[in-house]
Amino acid sequence: MSDEKLTPRNVDFSEWYNQLVLKAELADYAPVRGCMVVRPYGWALWENIQATLDKRFKVTGHVNAAFPLFIPMSFLEKEKAHVEGFSPELAIVTIGGGEKLEEPLVVRPTSETVIGHMYAKWIKSYRDLPVLINQWGNVVRWELRTKLFLRTLEFYWQEGHTAHATEQEAREETRRMLGVYADFAINEGAVPVIQGIKSETEKFAGAVQSTSIEAMMGDTRALQSGTSHFLGQNFAKAFNIQYLDTNNTLQYVWTTSWGLSTRFIGAIIMTHGDDQGLILPPRLAPIQIVLIPIYKNDAERSAVMPVVERIKAELAEFRLKVDDRTEVTPGFKFNDWEMRGVPLRIEIGPKDVEKGTVAMARRDKPGREGKSFVPQAGLSRTVGMLLDEIQASLLARATTFRDSHIFDPKDYAELTEVVQNGWAYSYWCGDNECEAKVKEDTKATTRCIPLEQKEEKGKCIVCGKNAKRKVYFARAY
């Protein structure tokens, strides 16, 4: 990393983000427009996200598989809304093995179609249901405006695809997996999210109903951080996925799909980061603790290093790195690991060795407040508690920030103001026109109609007609 400081967030949030992703070596620009290279530090973060999500998928009965990268163009055309939604974003292979292909192949933008084709082959009877399969992989969407992690031509994600005997089961699955995403985001990412239903305009191309988790970034813009779709029988009918029920009658299955992508890394960066760099939640951080030996000469080094090695061994249960580089100063190291968002720094110098203590610095509380000197004895327990505290504190801070930027505007004029620096939570009649008007006037879109909401009586903030439910309006990534 370089010594230059980041552009402060309040000067240019977008520029701060771009610089940070590069400087923290999370990702880099690939030579193909809009594509990214996820560097080892970023990929380690993604692997931790994968591991914690995958565990949750297993608990909910899902298994992993791998479906092909290439999909015949004709497959997409079988589901009308799907092909309309994805057509403008496709990368298409027209040449294979030196010859022009008879049928062009789409590089998968998502896999409902090809998985639907396979499910039609595999599913015969009610005994084969439910099918609960997830896939970790890469997909391609030809985006015009790209940004590392948030919107890239190729990105990494998981896509769950399930098939059920009944509508109710499929609807339950859609909600269950949305709940899994919310639980993951909140408890692993320390990213407070709101679960809700997308509007008709914002739903997935081919879904009956889309749901999402929505998070507020440090600039108050919304980031859709995971989606779960109830697909009804749309894909079942397009791909003829049928089963014999207990009465020996052919029935179409009901399907769902749900995905969470490397975009979530963007959510972590923009939820927690500050002007010094990343702040990673301890549960997902590739490095939870950095241990920095402090010494001025060989004698001090000889005193310090054995203690460093002993403490490293004692803290083996944590993801810990000893930074024993000799070509840079401790000050450089402090800045470097702050930039990379390591939650906890431990310094050990000659005086600490004498006193049997270490100096600790919390990444989430810069300056004196986050500094403490603690005994080496029982350090593992101290560190464990501190990491839990940091995790909780990040979530609390992000929640406070979000809640203080959610407004209940009294009229449309106020709505257009508040969405410039926050979200509006307002009654909406559900009409496309009202949604479109807000978007045109303010660039804010409907994010989601939160699940946890009683039906009440209100007036649409746009047109004044009767409305039953509130929606979040926000400018979004």
Add this chain to the structure above:
Amino acid sequence: MSDEKLTPRNVDFSEWYNQLVLKAELADYAPVRGCMVVRPYGWALWENIQATLDKRFKVTGHVNAAFPLFIPMSFLEKEKAHVEGFSPELAIVTIGGGEKLEEPLVVRPTSETVIGHMYAKWIKSYRDLPVLINQWGNVVRWELRTKLFLRTLEFYWQEGHTAHATEQEAREETRRMLGVYADFAINEGAVPVIQGIKSETEKFAGAVQSTSIEAMMGDTRALQSGTSHFLGQNFAKAFNIQYLDTNNTLQYVWTTSWGLSTRFIGAIIMTHGDDQGLILPPRLAPIQIVLIPIYKNDAERSAVMPVVERIKAELAEFRLKVDDRTEVTPGFKFNDWEMRGVPLRIEIGPKDVEKGTVAMARRDKPGREGKSFVPQAGLSRTVGMLLDEIQASLLARATTFRDSHIFDPKDYAELTEVVQNGWAYSYWCGDNECEAKVKEDTKATTRCIPLEQKEEKGKCIVCGKNAKRKVYFARAY
């Protein structure tokens, strides 16, 4: 799975393989020619392969990252041998976002070029070296004759790419990673492999020297099961990957690459499988133990199931599945799990409950020999030992089979005979012509010149000229 038996291996080995992959639900044909769907059971096997390999990569200092799927066509052209080798096998994207692309994009067949481009950007000084990065992902090679796992248009693999300051370091890395593959294949896969150097004809397009691990399948054909390449400065010069050495002089780096793919699943199938189906090595098996309750009525069921649940809990350290399906008979289940290659079957019936025993059946020893009745007490220890024994026995059996099919033909005529049902291990002068003659006459190719071989004096089995080293000739997949 269906009730039909597999075509026996000695009737048609290839057909046995194709049927088995489908029936054991390891993989299926995708709707695009030559592509595969890896089904959950096959993917779980691959995930176990990934986990055990990844652990070895970490121990040897490597980190994971993700490089893009698309590579500009011009990149491949920068390394002459590389583009010549891969050109006929490329899938090419010519349309993106509805428009014809100015420069066609290759779907990566391997990533030396794009990674070389990034390394040139990242590597500045000797302090940045070595760079030791691995990537897990998918690649595409437009093969004409395909076979599930062994040769598919898209396949899954890992590709390691390292850059070093010196030639010696890079050569050592090439051998180290070949050693890692051999250790993995032998100790996890129970697949005995031979480490060796590929001939000039058989080497990777762009390598200075290629090495491989070679295994003998059940039909005596050879399967290249992993490769490790010393790339010299070929890609360093093509992509201008330079560093400032300690004297502040610009130097080209030395690079390596190494890969192991889903092809290894084919190696496991064809090394261990028998006419009843798969036999999976316990260390990699997705299910190590299947527990089958045996009962005729509700009373027996009530007696048996609590014991089944208790034993399941006691064996929690193993990957265990209870098959409590009620719609199929125990006999069907036995065949089903034999087909799927589960190493150990435990049956628990009313008599076992009375006696405090269980019946166990080893997959590697069908019939009486593999059956035993053991006490429920201490079962975890018994099972652990038995799985180790199965693992060792599979390796021993495969090694014996291989060694009994490696021949030392006395002349060329005998060579042409023995390679019809085995490998020939013979002196070779190293000339392309001799290699080509064997291939034309017998379809056997040189597999590798084994590393562990003293230089001796011999005569080339083909031309009779002086030769220093022996090579394996074999028909290969």
